Ligand SMILES: CC(=O)[C@@H](O)[C@H](O)COP(=O)(O)O
């Protein structure tokens with residue numbers, strides 16, 4: 343079984359559009375858990391355009407399933423994660439002004455830096471995952487950082503799949519197999535949706551967890567959050 347972690351960034355985007363506290367992200371996380379979501383993911387960005395640092399603190403004492411915090415490990419982020427003590431931290435090499443995540447780590451060039459931050463999180467009992475493109479060289483590099491897991495960056499697959507090209511899944515198959523052989527857990531995320539998740543899940547082995555936000559929240563506008571989560575859970579069995 344592959345776990346579904348629901349990324350709630352877009353719930354905060356909606357709240358921030360008005361100020362105030364509607365929708366309330368903590369309540370949303372609790373509902374998602376009651377609908378069967380197996381984890382909650384957030385990606386606080388430096389400008390706090392959706393999830394704020396305070397949201398992370400509030401969620402940390404309320405999330406009962408697996409709490410996963412994503413972000414670029416700059417000092418402010420590292421301190422926040424050490425304070426929140428989530429089950430998992432996912433390191434993403436985001437530029438400050440990136441509209442969304444758009445690349446994985448070069449695990450070879452950043453090996454020493456990653457080794458250092460990963461060790462700090464692991465010393466504090468936090469599982470680590472690093473965001474990587476589906477490139478075999480980066481799997482070898484990832485294993486050397488000491489990370490527990492990798493998160494395969496799935497945008498390239500999602501784009502090809504939407505164009506009717508199913509071969510985009512091939513590098514993910516190879517990298518998931520290789521990561522598993524190297525002793526790493528395998529997560530995946532970015533632009534996964536009800537349209538493409540089944541094909542991805544059926545073709546990529548050893549998939550521990552997917553984190554899905556943008557499409558899931560958009561789908562929930564039409565189908566409701568409970569139905570949408572149920573559909574994902576069915577497809578991820
Ligand atoms: C790490 C990742 O894959 C992203 O999908 C991210 O969590 C989404 O962030 P935004 O919601 O800011 O686009």
Ligand SMILES: NCC(=O)COP(=O)(O)O
Nearest residue numbers: 349531532533553555556
């Ligand atoms: N790690 C990926 C994630 O949390 C959600 O990405 P998206 O579904 O919002 O593209």
